[in-house]
Amino acid sequence: MEELERLIDEYTRPLLRGALAMGFSESDAEELVQDTFVAFIKARDRFEGRSSLKTYLFGILYHKGAELSRSRKKEVGVEDIEAVFDAQFNKAGHWLANAPRGPEDAALSNEIAKSIALCAEKLSATQRTAFFLKEAEGESTEEICNVLGVSDTNLRVLLFRARLRLRECLEKTWEAR
Secondary structure (H helix, E strand, C coil), rough: CCHHHHHHHHHHHHHHHHHCCCCHHHHHHHHHHHHHHHHHHHHHHCCCCCCCCHHHHHHHHHHHHHHHHHHHCCCCCCCCCHHHHHEEEEECCCCCCCCCCHHHHHHHHHHHHHHHHHHHHCCCCHHHHHHHHHHCCCCCCCHHHHHCCCCCCCCHHHHHCCCCCCCHHHHCCCHCC
C-alpha cells in the first residue's frame, strides 16, 4: 500500500501536466489521471518492465485520453457555462493565473501563452503529445515511441512537424500584431 501511495505521489503531477498538454480541461485531466491509476492497478500484473514505469503510465494516459477524445467527438451539446467558469479557479477558489508582475509583463505573458496554446491546438493530438513528452517532460525517444506506439523515425517526423508548425504559427501570430 505504501508503494502505491509513493507511486501516486511521484507520478500524479507529471501525468496531470501531460493530460493538460493534450488539451484537456483541468477537471478532465484530473479524471484522466485517476483513470490511468485505476487502469494501472487493474493491469499491474501485466507490466513486464520492458519500459520505465513512467512510460507505461504515460502510455495508459495517452490511450485513455484518446478514448475520451473519441467519445467527446460523438457527443453533441452545449458547453456548460458553470464548468467553464469553475475551470478558471483552483480548489481553494483562487484564480489559476499567477499574480501579474506589472501591467505590461502581464499583458505580454498572457498574449504569449494564448498564442502558444492556440498554435498547439492546431497540432494533431499525437504531435502535441510527442512534443510535450520530449520538450516539457524530457522523456527519451525510446520511451516516447513506446507510449505513442510509433517507430523512432516516425517520432522524429512528428517532432519535426510539430516544431515547424508551432514556429510558423507563432511567427504569423506575432507578425499580425
